[in-house]
Amino acid sequence: MSSNLLNKGYEPHNVEEQWYEYWIKEKLFSASEEGSEKGYSIVIPPPNVTGVLHMGHALNNTLQDILCRYKRLRGENVLWMPGTDHAGIATQNVVEKKLAAEGRDREQLGREKFIEAVWEWRSESGSAIINQLKRLGASCDWDRERFTMDEGLSKSVRKVFVQLHKEGLIYQGNYIINWCPRCNTALSDLEVEHEEQEGQLYHIKYPFENGKGGLVVATTRPETMLGDTAVAINPDDERYNNLKENNVVLPLVERIIPIIRDKYVDTEFGTGALKVTPAHDPNDFEIGTRHKLENIKVIGDDGTMTEEAGKFKGLDRFKCREAVVNTLEKEGLLVKQEPHDNSVGHCYRCKTIVEPNLSRQWFVKVKPLAEKAIAAVEEGKTKIIPENWTKTYFDWMYNIKDWCISRQIWWGHQIPAWTCQDCEKVTVSMETPEKCSHCGSANIVQETDVLDTWFSSALWPFSTMGWPDKTPLLEKYYPTSVLVTGFDILFFWVARMMMMGLHFMDEIPFKEVYVHALVRDEHGKKMSKSKGNVIDPLDVIEKYGTDAFRFTLAAFAAMGRDIKLSEDRVEGYRHFINKLWNAARFALMHLDSEEGKEYKTIDSKGISLPDRWILSRLKTVTGSVAEALDSYRFNEAAGTLYQFVWHEFCDWYIEAIKPILYGKHGEDQQNATKNVLWHVMRDILVLLHPFIPFVTEEIWHKLPGTKGSIMRAVYPDDNHDSEGIVQDPDSEEMMEMIIEIITAIRNIRGEMNIAPSLSLDVVLQPDDNRTMEIIKEHEELIVNIARLKSCKTGLNADKPSATATAIIKNTTIFVSLSGIVDFAKETQRLEKEISKITKELVAISKKLNNEDYISKAPEHVVNKTKEKHENCIEKQEKLEVTLKKIKEMGG
RNA sequence: GGGCGGGUAGCUCAGUUGGGAGAGCACCGGCCUUACAAGCCGGGGGUCACAGGUUCAAGCCCUGUUCCGCCUACCA
Secondary structure (H helix, E strand, O other): HHHOOOOOOOOHHHHHHHHHHHHHHHOOOOOOOOOOOOOEEOOOOOOOOOOOOOHHHHHHHHHHHHHHHHHOOOOOOOEEEEEEOOHHHHHHHHHHOOOOOHHOHHHHHOOOHHHHHHHHHHHHHHHHHHHHHHHOOOOOHHHHOOEEHHHHHHHHHHHHHHHHHHHEEEEEEEEEEEOOOOOOOEOOHHHHEEEEEEEEEEEEEEEOOOOEEEEEEEEOOOOHHHHHHHHHHOOHHHOOOOOOOOEEEOOOOOOOEEEEEOOOOOOOOOEEEEOOOOOOOHHHHHHHHHOOOOOOOOOOOOOEEOOOHHHOEEEEEHHHHHHHHHHHHHOOOOEEEEEEEEEEEEEEOOEEEEEEEEEEEEOOOOHHHHHHHHHHHOOOEEEEEOHHHHHHHHHHHHHHEEOEEEOOOOOOOOOOOOEOOOOOOOOOOOOOOOOOOOOOOEEEOOOOOEHHHHHOOOOHHHHHHOOOOHHHHHHHHOOEEEEEHHHHHHHHHHHHHHHHHHEEEEOEEEEEEEEOOEEEOOOOOOOOOOOOOOOOOOHHHHHHHHHHHHHHHHHOOOOOOOOEEEEHHHHHHHHHHHHHHHHHHHHHHHOOOOOOOOOOEEEEEEHOOHHHHHHHHHHHHHHHHHHHHHOHOOOOOOHHHHHHHHHHHHHHHHHHHHHHHHHHHHHHHHHHHHHHHHHHHHHHHHOOOOHHHHHHHHHHHHHHOOOOHHHHEEEEEEEEOOOOOOHHHHHHHHHHHHHHHHHHHHHHHOOOOOOOOOOOEEEEEOOOOOHHHHHHHHHHHHHHHHOOEEEOOOOOOOOOOOOOEEEEEEEEEEEEEEOOOOOOHHHHHHHHHHHHHHHHHHHHHEEEEEHHHHHHHHHHHHHHHHHHHHHHHHHHHHHHHHHHHHHHHOO
């Protein structure tokens, strides 16, 4: 028997690893594409291989795990597809740093060796984050783990590239792109983070050719003037109606550049004259295209000035800005300089200021793809939850621009395009070609650029399932049931998966997208290393256990709201885990432990009121939890269970059945209650398992009458009917009344400072026979829980002379205080009660005196108010009488 | 510039067809009551940002104001 008893406190460290291994060994996370059960699938948002688990991952994966475990318990055949992302730039940075520490760089190594070094690094440390996900309890089907650089996924990438190219949706072109001079690569628009910065607006005079006067332009980036090839004014700008000049002289370089007229120019801004630098500004580039202007690149890819910058050549772009301003000032061409805020783009990987640069890159023409992705959401094929995000999704999709997919790095999927050295045409192909498809020359060279990492992530839902082959896995699990993700990658990832999924599978990639919040620190600030407010999930797990951590995340995962996390909160929920543990400990002390003991279907006639009540509550709670989980209201599901387990099961049910378990009501009653206790305990564990898998599994194995893993249990909702667990409103009403009486007595005890050790004599005076019968039947319950010496119940029961009085619906409660009564205190207490009730009465009366209310409000609302009114009046009268007597006695 | 979210107890936040203002933590008081002091019992505390409107009735719906946060933009 003792082997089944639990320790006094729950120690997570002893059990977590053991159960995780057990689950793996029993293949409890494995999906089966052959199984006949309903399929449920989620693909994990693949973390970067370079990553370490942060709070975002923890929340994201906890929620997915809750869903997967819940669905499994409901008998569905769950596939949770795990894997990692090769994270091109980030990973390359990491390995380059490592090389630098050894005094080497990638150029020395060469492409091939460098890539070998990355793979080597990956096999050494690339699975760190996977192990961390396991610590979190993630029930992914690990046998199917994928990596975006795997052979299979690389094949998908190639196939997609080749087909899109054939369809004309991938093209190569010379455009302004975002260039990171530190990473030395192009970036997509999304990979640029804009940040508002204090800057200066410089007003510069561009003299006319004849030397008389000139135009004043304003710019925040004076260094780009070296590449100006025009000055533009708005044709409707009346100030320039009489302008005769056609050219200005570009200062510092002395180039003659035209004055052009373009409607793009904002007449409201500055002087209405705009310098045009087509090689270094996206807008200017478009103006330049319209007016066939020359593109002069003055800032090089390394961030220093080019040959074209003349005497400024070789200067860093920001040093050059100073130098240009100084020179202009000396020459008297700097008209004025004023503070001006503008937003500056930074590389999302290294935070370097991004340079808009003219460059030849590969692009995806996304408009046609976006149209399908928009339609799918409009038609409700894919539902975004919460719905607010739908608007954001549409906004972005409607304004989408072509996607720059080439990166000038080595780590990634090399673009399957070969340029002919003879005819200069490009061959794009699945298999490495031997010769140019245009002229047949064997003199072909493969594109050195690799693809944006998000290009391969966009294929994740189907590439991981074996596409382009037609696999049983795709057959069963695509489209996936839901995608769980943070809003920060809604565009990066979700939108692109939608586009690619619809284009290549001709089917949405997921039926629902659940967008969860960000985890912030306790003050609502974003966690960041520089702020030093980062909480490491692994530290939290170490300190409080995985279950407490997971439950905290779930409890705070209210829709559409960020989660502010602090360790104190996790500590609070650790108390809950421990409470559960101790409740189980109590149950195990009383349940019979012989193996194979069968707990029977419950016979509602043979059980006590607390038994009936807790079963009824269990039934209701089960329904609410399932409903909440089905609609992604994790916090509500967690909150409901917390309340039920702690404040109903522990606080009332366990206390109430103690006498029965101690045998005071005979063996039949004792066995019946044990049976109920077992059922409730079992169901609590199953209901909680998706949230707190470890502790529930641990207790499950100690609970008699269970077999194997809790993961194979039946979800309560699915067997309540056959076990006789039903809703029972009568029992709830009666139990609530008993609870109210006990609480009222406890209140008197507390307020009158009566020691808990002192047993009290109580007289109960019900208003009617039915109430009296109910109370009489459960008098012992009241005596035990309220710690009474005696309890007399009767419609006209004699009340003791010195008492404290409480009035609840249908019953007056007299607590005998002979010898210990404190009149002043009791007077005070009663006055407080009266003032409370009077206040309430005023509000209710006001309502009932309102004719419109009586006539227009629904009948059941009015009746409820009337009933309350009567109760209040009655209670008030009784309290007044009591108070009068006390005053007489005390006075 | 556009969009989204938020302002409810000292703190962090729930509040899903408009009809009872709630939870956890913190605080105050009392308890070693044979599962649990990581606990038990009791208690105090809020003009639901502000101003209007709709309604018999508004934390909830509408309008405006204000403060905070985030996203987005071809803001010289």
